[in-house]
Amino acid sequence: MTIGSTISREPVGRLLGYLGLRRPRSDAPASSDAPDPGGVRQARRNLIAAIGGFLIENDLEVSPANLLVAHSAFSGRNPQLARQIARRSRSREGVSQQWINEVTSEETQHETRADLDRLMARLETNLDAFQTRSRAAHQMTRDYGSELEEHLTDLERLQKTGQIVSSLADLAKAMLERTRKAEDEMRRSEEEAKSLRRSLARAQRDAEVDYLTGLPNRRAFEALLERHYREARETPVALSVAFCDIDNFKAINDAHGHEAGDRVLKVIADTLAQISDDNCHVARHGGEEFVMLFRGLTPTEAAARLDGARARLADRRLVNRKTDTPFGVVTFSGGVADVFGYPGPRAALKAADDALYRAKEAGRNRVEIA
Structure with a gap:
């Protein structure tokens, strides 16, 4: 589903009722005939339609918590959450109440x-x-x-x-x-x-440290990105960002358990940390996602360095030492973007995120440039 999509009138009516609003009477003048300066009312209708469609299409309860999540994503208040929902909708797992609860917990922790x-x-x-x-x-x-x-x-x-x-x-x-x-x-x-x-x-x-991997966390990375962005803009120097995501991580957790999944996360973290230096920074962004900042490297150069780490990991054959069961080939996909090719750091991160999911759709275990 896309933001701003429409849904049938009956679900919208139920949603309006839940929100304590009333649909105009059938004998009332058509709303399209009334003045709507700046399209404010139409934007509100689109937002309600998007929220209602999201809840209904994913069979989610119309609860205050779910409404807050949907509103944050579709109103533009939380673009990252909107991207997470879009990615999840495209995946095989889809959007579930359990996943929404996990996302809500992560967002609450970030706000805290x-x-x-x-x-x-x-x-x-x-x-x-x-x-x-x-x-x-x-x-x-x-x-x-x-x-x-x-x-x-x-x-x-x-x-x-x-x-x-x-x-x-x-x-x-x-x-x-x-x-x-x-x-x-x-x-x-x-x-x-x-x-x-x-x-x-x-x-x-x-x-500022992720307790599991020992890497900087999302909050620390965002501060680092803003600082490097200001400095690189004053003294022109290349600045690239990358998103990485472990391929088929849910299957690893399902087959070996979350404790084993945590050990795989640490292996990926160590692999990415090996290519880090004073001008290359890696952080855990959340879940199975990692984010990187390359100062002084063009997107092509940054992608080459990241692809080298990807290839080395793909050549390894990891084994669950607790059970002696092979994990098989563990890989990740990545997307790289030029920070100065977009209006700002957040837009560049979104571009890298989009490139990451092109890599996923193209077969995984690869790095794409935005």
């Missing part, structure tokens, strides 16, 4: 990470402000204590000054003691702030 990133950034900003103010207060307290100590020494040197000076000396001693305590507390606060910053840095690193 984004929220965590914002919170950590705010915490880091607050830590900066605290440390700056704490250092200033610490220095002021230290200077005050030093000056007070000098006055106290002068007072104690005076001879026969009487009770007033003696009282002043006692008061100055008490003030100096409290000042030193305050200075110690500020020093401890600074050490705690430094420790918290180190923990924050570790948490940020952990949040």
